[in-house]
Amino acid sequence: MTTEIATLGGGCFWCLEAVYQELQGVQQVESGYAGGHVANPSYEEVCSGGTGHAEVVRVTFDPAIVSYREILEIFFTIHDPTTLNRQGNDCGTQYRSVIFYHSPEQEETARQVIAEMANVWDAPIVTELAPLPAYYKAEDYHQNYFRQNPLQGYCAFVVAPKVAKFRKIFADKAKSA
Template sequence: MHEEIATLAGGCFWCLEAVFQRVRGVRQVVSGYLGGHTAQPDYRSVCGGGTGHAEAVRIAFDPQVVSYDTLLDIFFAIHDPTTLNRQGNDVGTQYRSAIFFHGPEQEATARAKLAELAPHFAMPIVTELRAAPQFHPAEDYHQNYFNQHGDQPYCQLVAAPKVAKLRQYFAPLLDE
């Protein structure tokens, strides 16, 4: 059984985690931080905006079931890649849109996806593309957050619509 890793940032990690956990072929989604200069990031310091880290998810997936390209399609469908350092009311570099690739094949796939999608957006895509640095898992209480706290207002107002969009546009890929 072959497994690959995808690492994506596109706003609050709770939202990305909630979406990718529901995709067939995804084995694990871990919320965390990467891309900054602080050696031991934590939620409070990352939310303060001074660490340079982004909230992100590390997705372990079976490429025989779901391709990296398909994961990128989902990623671009559920967040706005044209807003610099923000997603909705979440503002700061920690909420930037980024693809952290693991190897030259993922880099080539991501570059091709960015080029393919660019004409379909009214504004330029500002998604950062770079090699994946060290990933720091978030605190335990952030893991599986939407599934445990889906009734909270933030989850209802921000994460739930992204899950609904997944169900609407990618229903054949769901593992529910």
């Protein structure tokens, strides 16, 4: 089986992780950090805004089941790509909207999807598009966060609605319960 990797930042990584874990064709979702200038940053360092990293998810998927284009279409549905360095109440460059591509083909697909999504949103899309720089896995307690903490306040009020939106709009692409 051939797999591909998508690396995306759309606010808090817990939201993206929870959604992509439910998508057919996804083998693994890992929360991490990319796009900064500090090696092996900690969560606290990233949250300070001083490292330049974005909170990202690394999605390993089977392109025979779900395409990179579909991964991006979901990405643009579950976060707001028009707010610079912000998702809801989460502010700072670590929460920016960003696509880190792994190949020229991914870059081209991302450019196409961004252009198409410009017709969907009322404000300009500010999603950054860049080649994947160094990637660092986030601390273990960030992995599978929503699954392990569904009643935690942030999860209940921020993550759960995004998962519900995914389930409603992309019901045909969700893994069966």
